[in-house]
Amino acid sequence: MASKKQKKNEDKYSLSDLKTLGHQLLSSRAHINNLPLLLSFITPSTRPKYALESLLSLQSFFLPLLPQLPSSTHSVSQNDPEFIYRTWVRSKFDDFVQYLLDIAICSESNEALREVVLDTLMEFVKVGNGGKFHSAIYHRLLDRVVHSSLDVHDVLLDLLSSKYFKYIDIRYFTYISFKKLSQRIGAKDISDDRREGLDTSGVNQPESSLDLSVLKLYHLLSHIPPLEGSDVKSNYDMWNAAGIFTGKENEKGHTGKQCKDEATNIKVLSPANIAKKMKLRFSKAWISFLGLPLPVDLYKEVLVNLHQVVIPYLSNPLMLCDFLTRSYDIGGVVSVMALSSLFVLMTQHGLDYPNFYEKLYALLESSVFMAKHRARFFQLLDSCLKSPLLPAYLAASFCKKLSWLSLAVPPSGALVIVALIHNLLRRHPSINCLVHQEGGNETTTDIKSAESGADDSTNVSSPSRVKSSMKTGIDPFDDKQTDPLKTNAMRSSLWEVDTLRHHYCPPVSRFVLSLENDLTVRAKTTEVAVNDFSSGSYATIFGDEIRRRVKQVPLAFYTATPTLLFPESDFLGWTFKLKDKDSTAVLDNTSKENGHFSAKRSRGESS
Template identity: 55%
Template sequence: MASILTKKPKKPKLKELKTLGQQLLSSRAHINNLPLLLTVISPSSPPQHVLESLLSLQSFFTTVLPDLPPSSNSKKRRLDDSAKDDPEFIYRTWLRSKFDEFVALLIEVLVSPDTEETLREIVLDSFMEFVKLGNRGRFYSAIYHKLLRNIVHSATPVDFLSGMLASKYFKYIDVRYFTFISMEKLAETLDTTNIHADKTVSGDGDNTDRSRESMELSIHKIHYIISHIPPLEGIAGNSEHEMWSGSGSSSKEEHDGKEHSKLRKAEDKQLKTDKGDNDVLSPATICKKMKLKFTKAWISFLRLPLPIDVYKEVLATLHQAVIPHLSNPIILCDFLTRSYDIGGVVSVMALSSLFVLMTKHGLEYPNFYEKLYALLAPSIFIAKHRAKFFELLDSCLKSPLLPAYLAAAFTKKLSRLALSVPPSGALEDVDESVKDDSKGEDVVKGDNSGTGTNISHKRIGIDHFKNEESNPMKSNAMRSSLWEMHTLRHHYCPPVSRFVLSLENDLTVRSKTTEMDIKDFSSGSYATIFGDEVPLAFYKATPTCLFSESEFPGWTFKFEESKENDTGNTSAAENDVSTKRQRIEIECS
């Protein structure tokens, strides 16, 4: 008997669903069909059944929703006893609970990985219709926030849903506005939740890893949503805006809105109409409020512990996609200075935004040039963003107020790096570059040569420049000379040697000197070198290597496997020479 009572009711078939929906829409007498239709809204139900039930429920709730009381989890108005005992009020309260259940089921279908993409798009459109009409013609921010919260906190990626939401609805200004509000709240909640979780599961490694993975997934989703909201250009100059909900209200609606003001969330009050009978929202007011919400959302997001891939992506676009639209860009100074102090590629990527704050928004950074000098290492020539870095470096060193010791230190450091890094700046091994450079310093100290190598023994002298010194003031660059330029004149790459020859002109005569654009040299590669140089020379066949065997008499660039000496009479010295020759042949081939 117990098994019969606990047995789940059988879900209706497709034809039965159509009949149930028609009856529900025709008369209140069939209101009990509502719970039956709700049972079908599930990721496990057939898509045709979900669609049929969805159409009936959407048509039903669209007509009754304006007359329903606030949700059970909202702040209710004080009601007298007669209102509480009113059958009509009890009926409408029950309908409100069923609508809340309907909204929760729609969100479950939307974020489920088992939902087909076609059905997901239809469900999203139906959900956004309730966002549009469910709050007496105003934007229903409460259920929209529930959707975004479930997207961010879902255990699986929902890129298709986030992308569809961005492509179809982020063009509406009110959707953007409330998206910023929700992203700010979710980022703040996520940060608080993460701190609490770290304290709770500090002794459980597995739980800590799961918490960290969940945190990173949520951060990825917030970043995807917030970075796909269109920029704010052009808003202030428009007299009309495309809005998803109603753009204004009449005087009667405004009066009704005041009656229900205590029942709405604070963000629902942000979009008010101008005084008078004008139903169009003020462009200047919207622009101002949008910029404020944009700023709060991004600042809350940047306070999160960003994963390294998100961190780099944010830094790469911050100066173009975020800073121009902030209400006060200088509030990013702490985030950017911390990023700049990290070093390596992160510092390079933070340089663009930091440079914008310094040049356009008056940020003072006393140690800026010292940090910039520390970034000059062989690794910078193989970095992905090296072209942008050298352009910014060029801009930073153009100031006529730059002290002489700084100009000398940067010049000397770049000259020294030019000896060890490849002309393309693309195929150099960082560790070997640093190692070779350190060996060169040892030679300088040992033989007192001016070049730091064994090539030029005729030039006697000591280079006082401290290549490993991170502080440009202590590098002794003013006591040195640019002997590296003489070495670069004999560089194996023709463009390098030709460029160095141009430096022999009298650069002090500004009327005869044309400043070169750093962009022409900052993004080269071995492919561009071959593309420029090979067509200028005559070859019977397309070259396959940088050097030919004729340029190195006695050398061979073909590796041949050594044969074992069966007699065993080969001397140890001969074996050593053979081994070295094989290594040279391998490196040159």
């Protein structure tokens, strides 16, 4: 019904008629009835030219009157005709704002018209509250945008962040609104009983309209530029100079730590006080946002950027300890991403996190060497193990676990492992015994007695019993153990690193050979930069190899044409029998030459 009426109005009035109606409205109160008529053209379904013409006329009409209009909540209890008139105009202004919001959040509206609508709304925000910042209109705008069906990368969100987030007062009220929006979204989520879709991390799994709202909330929040500084020389642009950062004179007429804006003769708070207020609002906005059930992808993105875009600007970074410890306890990739921020809190803000190294040890799995953010993890792992105060058993457990993983990781991971092990051996001379520890030095009886702590005579075994119980060639290291204290790493050796000397990938074998130095003398060696290998992959290894200048090319020279793909000496001790219809080919290992088995080929006719 409304669309038919709208079409009828568009057929009845031309653009020139609308322009005339606007001029009449601006010229005299006698044409105040033109106001509802012009308002009827401010709809998403109106043709853009008609809506734009009406919008410009109404904007010119309302802007000068806004400081004089009563509040929307003011009740009409006076018989003053002037007051009744202004109250009625105020109600029409509220309708106008509502119509503008409808156009702004409609993705089917003309983009140029939506940009004009946004600018009009922000002009009302600027002077709508008696000449001061109208935070209510601004909050309504953000609320409609966040809870609309607009895409995260809609042009309206980009315009809002690019054109207006440079103003310090708009950022301030944005943080205030974001805290309210986060609380509202969290309350709605609880009321809808959507907690069943959450895992133990609080990460929301299914996609929904609330997930879209959270994504848009993060998109806007992450596009607010950080505070430039808090020194006296800092100058902040303000959307409304008479806003929240205006100083108040004391009884003696002085403003204390406030500075004076010469252009507008307005006393403004000092940059230090502004920075203090901004940090407080920034912290509350982010803490409220992190309390929401975040979608999985967004949860990971927040963890990756938290130590760079959030922690440096918080009033008290330790407020994030609960969020980060919950994330770190999840395990897997999420724990790897939470490690960066947790490390910053521990090293720079004095966070005491119990069982940190036990959790870090549990993250050492083969999957982490193929994770997207593995480079940052390896750099932090190297930094966390740099302290010379680490116990020997802890350093040995990390060293042995990395050595164990080198057998199952890609070549790029093996390069990182060798670099990490080299640094650990150099920093902790007490574990250099792992480099070459003969097997069989300890018996099962010794191990059991050491673990039980018993030293009575019943545990003493005879030499023949000790000799029979020796486990030659068995690694005592327990790779399934999650407690570094119980891995038996100090009884093991780094035999896995020795196998890397014969790795199929030449860069790995070359790197291992290049690090075969006397690690017991620390002055002879230097630490390896882990970041040079942390982001490696098959592609980087291949690229480095094809760029290498090869001085000697390996050639295969045969005096006679080979008849076998592999030489017989490669299969010492094996016997192969190949039977077909006509003959039987036999490879045996019955003869010995120089103490070694040699396989000979014999042919026999079929029986």
